[in-house]
Amino acid sequence: MPISSLVPRAPSFVGAVDASGQGIGGFWLPTTFTKDFKPIAFRYQFPADITARLVSSSNLNGDLTNSDFELAALVLGCATLEENTHMHHPAIWCGSDNTPAVSWSSKGSTSTTKANAHLLRWLAQLTQQNTFTLTPISVAGKTNTIADFCSRSFHLSNKDFQEQLQSTYPIEPSWQIVQPSSESVSGMTSALSCRMSPWELQPTVPCQVLPHGESGKTSVPPLTLIPPLPHPMTQSQSYSCSPIVTVGENYLPAKLKYAVKRWETPFEPLGRRCPTWATQTPGFSPPAN
Numbered sequence: 001m002p003i004s005s006l007v008p009r010a011p012s013f014v015g016a017v018d019a020s021g022q023g024i025g026g027f028w029l030p031t032t033f034t035k036d037f038k039p040i041a042f043r044y045q046f047p048a049d050i051t052a053r054l055v056s057s058s059n060l061n062g063d064l065t066n067s068d069f070e071l072a073a074l075v076l077g078c079a080t081l082e083e084n085t086h087m088h089h090p091a092i093w094c095g096s097d098n099t100p101a102v103s104w105s106s107k108g109s110t111s112t113t114k115a116n117a118h119l120l121r122w123l124a125q126l127t128q129q130n131t132f133t134l135t136p137i138s139v140a141g142k143t144n145t146i147a148d149f150c151s152r153s154f155h156l157s158n159k160d161f162q163e164q165l166q167s168t169y170p171i172e173p174s175w176q177i178v179q180p181s182s183e184s185v186s187g188m189t190s191a192l193s194c195r196m197s198p199w200e201l202q203p204t205v206p207c208q209v210l211p212h213g214e215s216g217k218t219s220v221p222p223l224t225l226i227p228p229l230p231h232p233m234t235q236s237q238s239y240s241c242s243p244i245v246t247v248g249e250n251y252l253p254a255k256l257k258y259a260v261k262r263w264e265t266p267f268e269p270l271g272r273r274c275p276t277w278a279t280q281t282p283g284f285s286p287p288a289n
Contacts, residue, residue, distance in 0.1 A: 009133070012090035013081060014260055016139065016253055017073040018097065018147035019066065021054055022046065024073035025150025026094075027175075028081050029248045031260075038176040039248060041146070041165055042080045044185065045154045050192060064192060068115045070098035072188050073151070074105055074136060075123045079184040082130045090132045095256040097141035105136045118191035139253035145169075146251050169251050 010031065017026030025043035046069075054069070055062035074096055081092065096102050100116075105123060110116045127134065141148070146169055153161050162177045169175075180188075190196075249257060 009091040011093040011135070011260060012087070013085075014093045014095075014252065014256060015077065015081070016095035016144050016147040016256060017070075017077040018144055018151040019069035019073040020151045021051060021056075021066075021069075022154050023151060024069065024076060025153070026073060026077045026147045027150065028077070029252075030085075037085050038173045039171055040081070040084055040176045040178050041150055041162075042077065042178050042180060043150045043153060043161070044076065044180050044188075047189075050189065053192075064115055067098055067100040068119070068192065070096060070101040071104055071116055071119045072192060073147075074101055075119050075126065075191075076180055076184060076188050078123070078132070078134060079126055079187070080178060080180045082126070082132070083181050083184065084178050087130060087132055091135065092132055093135045093137060093256065093259065095137050095139040095144060095147075095253045097139050097144045097253075099138055102136045102138045105134065113194075115192050115194055118194050118196065119188075121196070122187050122191045137253075137256050137259055139255045143253040143255075171248050171251075 012032070013028050013030055015026055015028035017024065023043060023045035025041070027039065027041040029039050030037050050064070052059070053062050053064045055065050074094055077094060078092060081087070104110050104116055104120060108120060108124065110120060123134070126132075146165075149165065149168070153164070156164060158177055162175060165175050165177075249260075252260070
């Protein structure tokens with residue numbers, strides 16, 4: 001995993017996912033303009049044996065919960081994005097209206113050994129293989145409209161699904177409908193069935209040994225305090241808004257949109273610290289030596 005994954009970064013892709021009793025769906029938008037990537041939407045309908053295991057008032061013996069389905073949507077969404085774009089250590093921000101799924105994926109762990117634990121293991125394997133970082137963001141269900149539509153549109157053909165999606169949520173370039181690969185679907189169904197898939201370790205790349213440079217000075221000059229500048233000379237790398245996101249921002253869930261907004265404003269430098277270790281308490285004079 002690159003060292004860049006250890007610090008917060010502007011998102012490379014933003015999107016949202018959702019799940020229903022029928023299946024899962026979602027969408028992805030890039031944050032920088034690329035000619036070879038269009039806004040994508042995906043969906044996958046669960047087979048009958050998976051939907052039959054969903055716990056409900058009429059199926060108390062089920063062993064899968066709606067939160068398991070929501071977590072599966074989040075992980076399958078990341079796998080589908082990876083399959084349809086050339087990602088290079090990207091930062092992925094994904095909205096979900098399911099609090100347990102967001103919590104599990106944020107912590108990367110759960111207290112059970114059920115389907116959610118297997119889904120998290122699959123997510124860990126995906127991030128290790130494809131070196132991306134995932135930031136799940138909890139959003140309100142009423143604002144997660146596109147993903148909700150994708151996860152409940154299985155009565156439509158792919159052509160009708162794309163036309164209705166473009167008609168209801170117009171965007172340029174137009175939506176591209178993609179399907180999760182059979183490999184990703186197999187990984188998801190195995191995880192939902194609590195079957196552990198083999199962990200494929202990436203080959204270890206030996207670190208390059210750099211030559212030693214010349215030794216530095218053995219002492220440094222006394223510290224000279226520099227007065228603060230009225231304005232920063234440089235600004236940090238900020239979130240760059242592409243034409244796709246400019247249009248698609250209208251459809252992002254509110255909390256996800258707010259989280260992305262922070263990258264439009266460069267970081268402000270912290271004020272310079274007082275030269276002493278701590279600020280002096282008003283009215284207090286230190287004792288004379």
